[in-house]
Amino acid sequence: DADVTQTPRNRITKTGKRIMLECSQTKGHDRMYWYRQDPGLGLRLIYYSFDVKDINKGEISDGYSVSRQAQAKFSLSLESAIPNQTALYFCATSDHQGAAYNEQFFGPGTRLTVL
Amino acid sequence: SQQGEEDPQALSIQEGENATMNCSYKTSINNLQWYRQNSGRGLVHLILIRSNEREKHSGRLRVTLDTSKKSSSLLITASRAADTASYFCATEGNTGGFKTIFGAGTRLFVKA
Numbered sequence: 001d002a003d004v005t006q007t008p009r010n011r012i013t014k015t016g017k018r019i020m021l022e023c024s025q026t027k028g029h030d031r032m033y034w035y036r037q038d039p040g041l042g043l044r045l046i047y048y049s050f051d052v053k054d055i056n057k058g059e060i061s062d063g064y065s066v067s068r069q070a071q072a073k074f075s076l077s078l079e080s081a082i083p084n085q086t087a088l089y090f091c092a093t094s095d096h097q098g099a100a101y102n103e104q105f106f107g108p109g110t111r112l113t114v115l
Numbered sequence: 116s117q118q119g120e121e122d123p124q125a126l127s128i129q130e131g132e133n134a135t136m137n138c139s140y141k142t143s144i145n146n147l148q149w150y151r152q153n154s155g156r157g158l159v160h161l162i163l164i165r166s167n168e169r170e171k172h173s174g175r176l177r178v179t180l181d182t183s184k185k186s187s188s189l190l191i192t193a194s195r196a197a198d199t200a201s202y203f204c205a206t207e208g209n210t211g212g213f214k215t216i217f218g219a220g221t222r223l224f225v226k227a
Contacts, residue, residue, distance in 0.1 A: 004157070035217075040124075042203060042219040043158070059216075090157055102146055102207060104215070106157030 003027045004107040006091050012113045019078040021110050023091030031094045032074040033104065034058075034066060036087040043090065049074055050096065081114040088112075121204055121221040129226050134191040136221040138204030139184075147180055147187050148205045152220070158203060161189075166209075196227040 004025045013019055023032065031050050035043040035058075045058030047066040055066060063085060065077045078085055088111050092104040122137045138147065146165045150158040164171045164180045164187065171178045177190040191198055201220040208214030 040219060043217040045216075088155070092158075102148065102163055102215075103160040104150075104158070104205075106159070108157050109155065111155075 004091060004093055004105050006089075006107040006110050008110060009108065010111045012115065013081050014115050015080075015082055017081050017114075019081050019112065021076045021078075021089055021091075021112070023074045023076070023107055025072050025091075025093045025105075025107075027093055027095075027105060028071075029093035029095045029105070030071060031096055032068065033092040033094075034064075034074065034076045035090045035092065036060065036085075037090060037109075038087050046076065046089075078112075078114075081112075083114045086112060086114045121202070121218045123221060124219070125222040125224070127224045127226065128194060130194060130196055132194055134194050134198070134223055134225070136189045136202050136223070138187045138189070138206075138218055140187075140204075140206045141185065142206075143209050144182075145207045145209045147178075147207070148215075149176075149178060149187075149189050150203045150205060150217075152201045152203065154200075161202075191223075194223075194225045196225050199223060199225045 007022045033048045034046040037043050044060050046064050048056050049068045052068050067075050088109050090109050091107040094104045120139050148163045149161045152158045162173045162178050164178050175192045180187045201222050203217050203220045205217045
């Protein structure tokens with residue numbers, strides 16, 4: 001969905017490096033999410049934010065941190081990358097109201113490989 | 116832990132046939148959603164069914180929800196090769212806080 005963009009799209013890094021994945025959205029949504037997807041495990045929630053000053057841990061937040069710099073931007077950081085953080089990372093947004101308030105809109109994903 | 120579990124994990128059918136995927140979950144929900152994912156891409160929302168609804172239609176999609184059995188099914192009628200994708204159910208719990216949890220998905224392959 002072009003309304004939700006992620007950078008970079010692909011990244012290869014080494015163990016111990018700090019990595020930042022960025023997400024921007026033009027949908028005007030207040031809620032933003034970070035997920036990781038591993039083969040056969042579906043999506044797991046890392047962090048979510050319902051507003052600029054709101055940050056919440058998800059199911060698998062250890063080893064990750066986030067920053068909600070503005071309503072439209074939500075970045076995910078891996079403080080010291082490790083190989084088992086190799087995965088496909090998705091950012092998503094949703095609105096808190098309206099007919100489609102439960103629907104999440106996903107970015108195209110970032111494929112991260114940690115060597 | 117995952118709330119929703121899809122069944123089957125993979126499904127291969129011929130074009131024109133119907134495809135049925137099932138989702139089971141464990142706790143009470145406000146709603147259940149189905150998403151589609153083409154290989155390596157972001158998920159796209161297909162349909163949402165609320166806990167007080169039993170059936171919903173959208174084009175060739177039919178979703179049912181049985182809250183007594185904690186299960187849902189997604190039926191794609193007259194499948195097309197372009198329907199080849201992974202399909203995920205996502206449940207929104209009603210116990211407070213953000214509780215939308217995705218299942219592991221069903222991989223559907225439609226042969227032309």
